[in-house]
Amino acid sequence: MxxxxxxxxxxxxxxxxxxxxxxxxxxxxxxxxxxxxxxxxxxxxxxxxxxxxxxxxxxxxxxxxxxxxxxxxxxxxxxxxxxxxxxxxxxxxxxxxxxxxxxxxxxxxxxxxxxxxxxxxxxxxxxxxxxxxxxxxxxxxxxxxxxxxxxxxxxxxxxxxxxxxxxxxxCQGSIRLRVAAHGTRAHSARSWLGVNAAHLLAPVISRIADYRPREVDIDGCLYREGLNIVRLEAGVATNTIPDEAWLFVNFRFAPDRSIDEAMDHLLEVLDLDGEEHITHEVDDAIPAxxxxxxxxxxxxxxxxxxxxxxxxxxxxxxxxxxxxxxxxxxxxxxxxxxxxxxxxxxxxxxxxxxxxxxxxxxxxx
Structure with missing residues (x-):
């Protein structure tokens, strides 16, 4: 016992x-x-x-x-x-x-x-x-x-x-977003016949890399937000232009944001509206x-x-x-x-x- x-x-x-x-x-x-x-x-x-x-x-x-x-x-x-x-x-x-x-x-x-x-x-x-x-x-x-x-x-x-x-x-909240780019597959020797999906993600990756997260003091506790790519995949073969590339981006946000506010901010930073070959979906979202x-x-x-x-x-x-x-x-x-x-x-x-x-x-x- x-x-x-x-x-x-x-x-x-x-x-x-x-x-x-x-x-x-x-x-x-x-x-x-x-x-x-x-x-x-x-x-x-x-x-x-x-x-x-x-x-x-x-x-x-x-x-x-x-x-x-x-x-x-x-x-x-x-x-x-x-x-x-x-x-x-x-x-x-x-x-x-x-x-x-x-x-x-x-x-x-x-x-x-x-x-x-x-x-x-x-x-x-x-x-x-x-x-x-x-x-x-x-x-x-x-x-x-x-x-x-x-x-x-x-x-x-x-x-x-x-x-x-x-x-x-x-505790901080967390949103994990799957962002995918859709291109056209081709032989790498004739790359002009395809559209490289990995290259389509490059502007999104740059925005994430350039992001400067906040530090927020609440009740004397300092919360440090973070926006990071936590997984990245692309590739078909070593002689092939990939027709799909995708990443998981994880946003850890302070408790002064609701999930909706955090999501709005994340999408504003990623700025995907003008990227016609890029889609996104929520993989996980939990409140702070x-x-x-x-x-x-x-x-x-x-x-x-x-x-x-x-x-x-x-x-x-x-x-x-x-x-x-x-x-x-x-x-x-x-x-x-x-x-x-x-x-x-x-x-x-x-x-x-x-x-x-x-x-x-x-x-x-």
């Missing part, structure tokens, strides 16, 4: 040692569900391989603690090991130590030890969800949003995303989330951890909460630069620090 009362470091190792790559979260979901139901006096819901629990003590605010159960495919790094990192720090190694079983351990431990404690100052909802590392159609938090939206209602949501034990507020640090519940958490918060550049599930009007922050142990790597690792002190700071916040009157 998973002991969610155990020290968060020990709980991290126990979670890492339960393999749970995406689409195979059943065993870890079973273990988490059994542990939460064992608390006895909380409301528990299981939906697929997503497990939710909440207190209902009538406290003045509700805080949602969320973390995903799945990992990327294991790379000979389960079970965990423990040793020292390059800086000589006591460190856990293994798949999920960063993304995000250390964060999951912290929030499960907080829920278990505080759910019936007289020290608890805020009602709690904990969500351990499936399918975060794969296509959004499999995302368990998205399924909860559709089927049980009342479980996502709260005054603040804290996602245990790896953030180096520093609050990362909100504002930091929400002006909201009292979020501001109190920032104060508790020493007043430091920074912008989250990558997209996370905080955007789901922001869309419902709930401020949401990323706060968890581990350097996200080690996420998904064979040598994935998390310093032990970060797990302890986040656990202590989260408990201080949840018990603050």
């Amino acid at each position: 998973l002991d969610i009362f155990s020290d968060p470091v020990d709980l991290t190792t126990a979670l890492v040692d339960i393999p749970s790559p995406s689409h195979a979260e059943g065993p870890i979901a079973d273990a988490v569900e059994e542990a939460l139901r064992g608390l006895g006096d909380v409301e528990v819901l299981r939906h697929g391989n997503t497990v939710l629990a909440r207190t209902n003590r009538g406290l003045h605010t509700r805080v949602i603690l969320a973390g995903h159960l799945d990992t990327v495919p294991i790379a000979d790094n389960v079970p965990h090991t423990r040793g020292t990192d390059a800086e000589g720090r006591d460190t856990l190694f293994g798949c999920g130590t960063v993304d995000m079983k250390s964060g999951l351990a912290v929030i499960l431990h907080a829920f278990a030890t505080l759910h019936d404690s007289p020290e608890l100052a805020r009602d709690l909802t904990v969500i351990a969800y499936e399918g975060e590392e794969v296509s959004s159609e499999f995302n368990g938090l998205g399924h909860v949003e559709t089927g049980y939206p009342e479980w996502l209602a709260g005054d603040l949501a804290i996602l245990a995303e790896p953030s180096g034990a520093v609050i990362e507020a909100g 989330a504002p930091p929400g640090l002006s909201r009292s519940a979020a501001a109190e958490l920032v104060d508790t951890v020493g007043g430091e918060a920074r912008a989250k550049f990558g997209w996370t599930d905080v955007a789901r909460f922001a869309a419902m009007g709930t401020p949401a922050l990323n706060f968890g142990p581990g350097d996200p630069g080690f996420a998904h790597k064979r040598d994935e690792q998390c310093p032990v002190h970060q797990i302890t620090d986040v656990a202590d700071q989260l408990r201080a916040y949840l018990t603050a009157g």
